[in-house]
Amino acid sequence: MPINLDTGFLAHMPPNVAVQFFDRVAKSGDREAFRFPKGDAWESVTWKQVGERVRRLAAGLRALGLDNEQRVGIASSTRYEWILADLAVMCAGGATTTVYPSTGGADTAYILGDSECRFVFAEDESQLAKLRDHKADLPALERVIVFDETLADNEWVISVDTLASMGDGYLADHPDAVDEIAKEIQPDQLATLIYTSGTTGKPKGVRTLHRAWVFEGEAIKAQDILSEDDLQFLWLPMAHSFGKVLLSTQLACGFPTAIDGRVDKIVDNLGIVKPTFMGAAPRIFEKAHGRIVTMTQAEGGLKERIFNQAFKVGIEHDRLRREGKAIPLGLKLQHGLFDRLVFSKVRERFGGRVRFFISGSAALNAEIAAWFNAAGILILEGYGMTENAAGATVNHPDDNRIGTVGQPFPGTEVRIADDGEVQLKGPHVMAGYHNLPEETAKTLTEDGWLRTGDKGELDDGFLRITGRIKELFKTSGGKYIAPPAIEAKFKALCPYVSQFMVFGAERNFVVALITLDPDAIADWAKENGMGGTAYAELVRSAKVREMVGEYVDELNSHLNRWETIKKWELLDHDLTIESGELTPSLKVKRSVVETNNKDLIDSFYG
The missing domain is CATH 3.30.300.30 (ANL, C-terminal domain)
Structure with a gap:
């Protein structure tokens, strides 16, 4: 039986990402929007400053001749400039094509060629080199815009500052141009092409519409999971839908984000930034769990015995609490002691202020989730895929069922097909695969349901994923x-x-x-x-x-x-x-x- 929660917020959603963004700038102008590393320090910018920069870059893209739904690539790691470029493309009416910085030259050329990108933002020399090496394969590519201005030749390659200056000239002649474009973007207009890396075959371009991203952010906001007072640490690849959906969520909720895509700096950054939440793939939690356990084993002796007993008590205490059962006084007292001796130190490794982590993109082991829970670090597992703009279901801080991926977002439907496949329906489902009508027909049913390829079951409204159909x-x-x-x-x-x-x-x-x-x-x-x-x-x-x-x-x-x-x-x-x-x-x-x-x-x- 499909599940559909309260949908009252749907009537008040912004029509597109551009309006959603500019509404946030107007509402939260002087509040912090982003912070990012600058040398050894962190620099902070307000929503007003972000709005001004995005407006200039969007106008610059229009000055270059960008038209509605035309594609602009971003080949870069996760950084503040990635966010600016993405927002500028969408506010200019274009559509972003995302490229992982680790993608090889031939695949980069395939993605940019298949999507017919007219312009590409390139992070550094290594990304620019791929474009130069495959220039003959990219007849539609007119200009490359580099984040590193030393790479600009002011002909085929221009700097992002040059683009902003072009925007100034465009705005001098058309002062309301970006606002007018934003108002005209339709909900069903193309916003993003994300090429699924896939585990087999060539990548497929997922056509994600403005309504999908807006819906994702507004649906999370409607669930009261996050607020303006939260602080996100964002390291996830922005070329992936999980990173992108967290940007949509930020626009809807208004919290600031500290952004640094260097994976080797995650733990250090958590200690510096002290966020209240972060999204991550399960591998990050597995690695952190393994690191803490092995360090304790290496110390051995009394410390290891206290640590092991602490988690034995913590896991039992948390299990009883989640099941709504009475916690014996002795267990309560032991838990309080171990919280001071052990769990507080574990929490401190992650900055000491984390309300929860959000786990997605692959299955999280229930025992590792229970281990973190025992230490007072909640991991909320969610579920979705690139084909539905990343988010379909999520657990809640006040109703977190370990071993499930939570309840469906309000405004969406989930059903289990006769063969056990999880199928999804709602405003977040893709418009199809770019240039691949046959693949689209295989993935979307005639009545608009997305075939996920995952096996699952619904238990009291909570979705449990039991495996990939093809992996069995x-x-x-x-x-x-x-x-x-x-x-x-x-x-x-x-x-x-x-x-x-x-x-x-x-x-x-x-x-x-x-x-x-x-x-x-x-x-x-x-x-x-x-x-x-x-x-x-x-x-x-x-x-x-x-x-x-x-x-x-x-x-x-x-x-x-x-x-x-x-x-x-x-x-x-x-x-x-x-x-x-x-x-x-x-x-x-x-x-x-x-x-x-x-x-x-x-x-x-x-």
Whole structure:
């Protein structure tokens, strides 16, 4: 039965992102909008300052000849200038095409060529080089606008400051031009083309409309999850829909955002910025959990025993609280003591002010979520995909059911098809895939429902994802296996793991390929007399294999007989985006890993 919550806010939504943005500037002009690193310090700007800069850049794009729905690419990491460029494109009536900075030259050219980008914002020399190398493949590309002004040649390549100056001239002749354009943008006008990195095949351009982004932000605002008084830390790739939806949410709610896309700086930045919330992929939480656990194990002795007992008490205390059951006095007292001794220190590592984290883009292990909850750090798991502008369901701070991805956004519908597939309907669903009508027809039903490809079930209004339909496989013995469930269990058990990948389709038993987190295993090596040993050598060592084998044995003790891992191997490298084995949103490209390791997997059955 489809679920549809209160939709009263729909009647008052802004018609497009440009109006939504300028409304926010008018309402919150002198309040902080963004802060970003400038050298060793952080610089802050108000909504009024952002509004002025965006207006100049939007006018500059119109001066260059940009027309409605024409595409402008952004090839850059997550930074303040990315936000300015994206807002300027949409306020000028154009549509942003996003490109991950890690995307190779040929794929960058494919994305920009397929979307027919007339202009591209490029972050630095490496992004500019891709465009120069593939200029012949990009006949529609007229100008490149660089964030680094030293790269400008003022012919094919201009600086973002030059674009703003062009905007000044345009506004001198047409002072109300940007406001008029904003008013005329229709809700069903194209706002963004996000090319799904996908786990197979060429990327597909998802056509996301203005109404979708506006709806996402306004639907989250309507749920009273966030307010102007919150502070976001944003590091997620803005080329991904998860990052983009958090921008829409900021426009709707008005909170300030500290932005820095450097992944290696996340923990340091949390300590400096002290945000109240942050969005992240599960891998970030797995890595943080593993780091804290292994550091405590390395200290050993009394500290480790106190730590372990604290989380045993904390998890039980939190379970009873969530189930609405009475908490025994003894457990309350122990929890209070451990909160001072252990949990407060864990919270401090994340800045000390986090109200909650939002987890998306892949499944979060329930045991890791419970571990963070026990420390007083709430992780709200949500669900969605690029094809529905990232957000479809989310848990709430006051109603968070671990193991589910929450309830549907108001104004949306969720149903479970006869084969168990989760299907979505609402203003957030894409208009289709760019230039791919056959793919669009496969993904959207005739009555407008989005086929997600995920299996799931509804439980008292909460959606539970049970796996990808295509990832389920059957052994030669006829037993169905859900790899993500087994993989998540191992990640909760082993603090040193980076990736755990299960295979065995049409085979008589299940096997696994394992990679270790380079930082975590380096720390383990120091504690075990192997400091300085290279990763590839570590994973071949008997000591490491014995340690990992103990965790595999523990995993097997929790699985059905037909699910148990009979054989496994440690790969000599961790999976990376650069190797093509991870998507930019840190999802494993299972088929790529399987192809790359075909001989190894076959040898398990030899």
